[in-house]
Amino acid sequence: MSGSAAALLPGRCQWRLAAADIVAVAERDALGTTARLAVWPASALPAAAGAVDSELDRLDRAASRFRPDSEVSRLHAMGGGPVDVSDALAEAIGIALAAAEWSGGLSDPALGAALVALGYDRDFAEVPRDRWDDTDALAPARLWQAWRSIRLTGCRVQVPAGVVLDLGATAKGLGADWSADAAMRASGCGGVVVSLGGDVAVAGESPRGGWPVLVADDHRLRARPAPARAATQLIRLSRGGLATSSITCRQWRRSGRTLHHIIDPRTGLPATGPWRTVSVAAATCADANAASTAAIVAGSAAPQWLGDRDIPARLVDRGGRVLHTGGWPVSDGGVLRPPEQRWLQLPAGLPRRIGGSRDPS
Amino acid sequence: MHGYEDAGLRRLDEPAGTGQASDSAAMRHAVERRDTGRRQTRRISGWAAAGLVAGVAAGAGYFAHAVPPAAVSTSSTAVQGTPGTAGQKPTLTHPVVTSGGSGVVAGTSGGSATSTGGSPASGSTVQWQDN
Numbered sequence: 001m002s003g004s005a006a007a008l009l010p011g012r013c014q015w016r017l018a019a020a021d022i023v024a025v026a027e028r029d030a031l032g033t034t035a036r037l038a039v040w041p042a043s044a045l046p047a048a049a050g051a052v053d054s055e056l057d058r059l060d061r062a063a064s065r066f067r068p069d070s071e072v073s074r075l076h077a078m079g080g081g082p083v084d085v086s087d088a089l090a091e092a093i094g095i096a097l098a099a100a101e102w103s104g105g106l107s108d109p110a111l112g113a114a115l116v117a118l119g120y121d122r123d124f125a126e127v128p129r130d131r132w133d134d135t136d137a138l139a140p141a142r143l144w145q146a147w148r149s150i151r152l153t154g155c156r157v158q159v160p161a162g163v164v165l166d167l168g169a170t171a172k173g174l175g176a177d178w179s180a181d182a183a184m185r186a187s188g189c190g191g192v193v194v195s196l197g198g199d200v201a202v203a204g205e206s207p208r209g210g211w212p213v214l215v216a217d218d219h220r221l222r223a224r225p226a227p228a229r230a231a232t233q234l235i236r237l238s239r240g241g242l243a244t245s246s247i248t249c250r251q252w253r254r255s256g257r258t259l260h261h262i263i264d265p266r267t268g269l270p271a272t273g274p275w276r277t278v279s280v281a282a283a284t285c286a287d288a289n290a291a292s293t294a295a296i297v298a299g300s301a302a303p304q305w306l307g308d309r310d311i312p313a314r315l316v317d318r319g320g321r322v323l324h325t326g327g328w329p330v331s332d333g334g335v336l337r338p339p340e341q342r343w344l345q346l347p348a349g350l351p352r353r354i355g356g357s358r359d360p361s
Numbered sequence: 362m363h364g365y366e367d368a369g370l371r372r373l374d375e376p377a378g379t380g381q382a383s384d385s386a387a388m389r390h391a392v393e394r395r396d397t398g399r400r401q402t403r404r405i406s407g408w409a410a411a412g413l414v415a416g417v418a419a420g421a422g423y424f425a426h427a428v429p430p431a432a433v434s435t436s437s438t439a440v441q442g443t444p445g446t447a448g449q450k451p452t453l454t455h456p457v458v459t460s461g462g463s464g465v466v467a468g469t470s471g472g473s474a475t476s477t478g479g480s481p482a483s484g485s486t487v488q489w490q491d492n
Contacts (some may be wrong), residue, residue, distance in 0.1 A: 023414040023450040028407055040450070044415055049408050172463065190450065197463030208452040219461035234456055246462025281459055326398040 023207065030056045031064070031172065032123050034220060035182065040207065044189030051186035052194060055088040055178040062089040063167050065112055066123050072165055080161035082151070090155040090350055096170045099290035102148045106294035106305075108265040110146040112164025118270070119254050120261055130253040143268050154349045168261070170344075173243050173289025176201035180285075195219065197276040200284040210236030210335055215314060217248045217277045231320055233332055240338035241285025245292040246277040246297030260294045273299025277316040280306075280327070281338035290344060312336060474476060 024042035028035050035056060039048045060168075062085075064070040071089045096109035120127055130160055150165075152157040157164060173196075180194040180201040191204035193211045198219025202211055214221065216232040224232050235242075248271070250261040264271040278295040282288035291311055295302040303323060306313045313327040324330055327337065 020448055023451050023453065023457065024406040025411040025414060025457050027411050028409065031461040036411065036413075036458050037408075040413075167413035193458055195460065198459060198461040200458055200460050205450060209452050211458070212453050212456040214456035214459040216459055216461040219459045219463055221461060222456075242460045244460045244462060249462035277462060337394075359422050 031060055031175070031196065032066075032125065033172075035179070035197075037179075037192065037193040039183065039187065039192045040190045040212070041079050044187035044192075047187035048183035049187055051182040052179040053207055055173060055182045056089050056196075059092070059171065059175040059178065062086055064090045065164070065166060072167070075157065075159055076164060080098070080159065082156055082158045085155055085157050087155060090152065090157065091346065092167050092171055092174055093150070093152055093157055093165070094169050094346045094350050095174055095286050095290075095344055096165075097150060097152060098346060099146060099286075099294075101296040102220045102343050103147055103290060105147065105265055107169045108143070108147050109165055109167050109169065109289045110150065110163050111265055111268075112166035113145055113162070114143055114263045114268040115166055115261065116164060117268075118259050118263075119252060120259075122251075122329065124249045124250050124261075127252050132255055136142050140231060144265050146265075152347060152350070169245075170286050170289050172196045172199045172202070173241060173285035173287070175199075176285040177241060193237075196285075199241070199285050199289050200237065201241045202237055202239060206238040210238040212333075213242060213336075215242075215244065215279050217246050217316070219244070221254040231316065233314065233322075235329060235334055235336040237281070237336050237338075238289075240281060240283045240340075241282045241288045242279065242336065242338070243285055243288035243292045244277060244279040245289070247274050247295050247296065252346075262293060264297050264299075271297045271299065273297070273302065274317045275302060275315050276318045278302065279314040280334050281312040283338055283340055283342045284344070287343045288338070292329075325357050349360070412457075412458065414451065414455075 021040070022042040023038055023040040024045040025036070025038045026045060027037065035052065037045075037049060037052055039045055060067065060070070062071045065072055065076075067073060071085055075083055075085065075089075095111065096107075099107040100109060115121070121130060146163055149160045149163060149359075176194050176196040176199045179196065180192055180203040182313065183192045183194065184203040185188070189204060191202070191206050191211075193200060193202045193213075200213060213234055213235055215235055221232065224234075245262060247260040247262055252259055260270045262271045263269065273296060275296055278292045280288040280291040280295065282291060291306070291313070295306055295313060295315065298305045302315060303325060306315075306325040310326045312328040313324070314328050315323040315325070317323070329336055
């Protein structure tokens with residue numbers, strides 16, 4: 001893959017790409033969404049892209065519930081016994097469980113059965129956008145606190161029969177963290193930013209003033225047309241991660257009801273709170289991802305929940321009103337300063353793996 | 362409902378017992394189809410250059426013309442840097458990534474923002490913003 005990335009660089013100006021002040025930006029489809037990579041100097045792009053490919057492939061093979069050959073699919077098929085899994089899946093599950101503990105269950109990795117019952121049982125691109133069938137399928141699933149029944153000791157995991165893992169609340173953030181770190185190590189670049197479906201991680205040194213990041217409902221928005229300008233914000237990010245959860249994406253209709261993919265574990269149904277989009281900055285993108293999901297689920301209690309923890313967040317309600325907490329910059333172009341302390345701690349015996357190496361911190 | 366089965370420790374690559382042969386064949390078939398699709402997809406999509414952003418204003422213009430059009434994503438945006446010196450950190454004025462929800466927009470995004478201010482929350486660090 002690094003070869004194809006290299007082919008993207010115009011050969012006749014390769015000499016110029018070594019200049020430190022040139023940033024290369026590339027993107028690809030990945031994990032049912034878009035991965036976007038920006039790196040400086042531009043000559044580091046092929047190595048960085050290859051490293052990101054490896055991390056995305058590792059995450060997909062470990063944690064995708066849509067691949068029959070993924071580790072998590074085989075884990076479900078084994079019916080509840082203890083199983084030794086890869087470092088990657090162990091870390092993904094460990095982070096998801098840590099997020100559940102930290103958020104009091106608002107971010108929950110055991111909601112896969114609810115999503116399947118609602119019709120999100122395949123790659124989202126293949127989910128019927130409007131399906132009419134037995135409305136009993138929308139009966140609430142009893143999943144509250146089911147995540148507590150999952151056991152993880154080192155790389156040994158036990159998922160009870162009937163519990164279906166969905167690591168979506170943290171896995172993309174974790175993948176962005178892995179990818180940014182791996183790109184930095186592999187390419188020796190000055191700095192890199194990786195966005196995985198709008199969940200953003202940075203590594204190395206940022207451009208002067210920080211990486212400019214647009215915050216919006218949809219991660220695919222590139223420009224800021226006048227009608228949408230009020231709903232977006234430009235911020236600058238120099239370290240850590242930034243994640244956005246939104247109910248405006250991944251929507252579908254079933255039996256006349258509009259559904260989305262952020263499930264409230266207390267009901268087993270899509271969250272019904274006032275927020276359409278929540279963005280959070282944190283020490284890592286996985287941390288930010290957990291908090292943004294939890295805030296959507298927390299509903300009207302989210303501002304208090306975020307404010308009490310001094311979490312930098314930007315909340316957009318269904319009417320478009322914007323609320324900031326925890327020092328999130330109010331002005332357009334403001335500098336976003338994520339907290340340095342990680343919120344999610346892996347269980348003892350499972351050091352955090354970053355970019356193919358062990359980080360005991 | 363969530364009780365554990367009384368099963369011994371297994372590894373994911375172990376066979377799971379009777380009836381596994383047909384399941385394995387079906388899985389192999391599914392994996393082959395998927396891998397074939399992935400290879401085809403990679404050949405078609407892979408990474409697409411979305412832009413080269415120059416910290417030197419003159420360079421930005423040069424690369425905007427030098428990048429072959431076929432290699433540039435249709436979603437690329439022209440991102441301009443500000444003048445700097447080669448060998449220094451770049452300075453960017455336009456966003457290179459967007460943090461937002463993933464997936465397909467279903468019509469609720471956009472600038473419907475209207476605000477009158479005021480906060481429904483009591484958190485001391487909360488600020489409302491009018492749009």
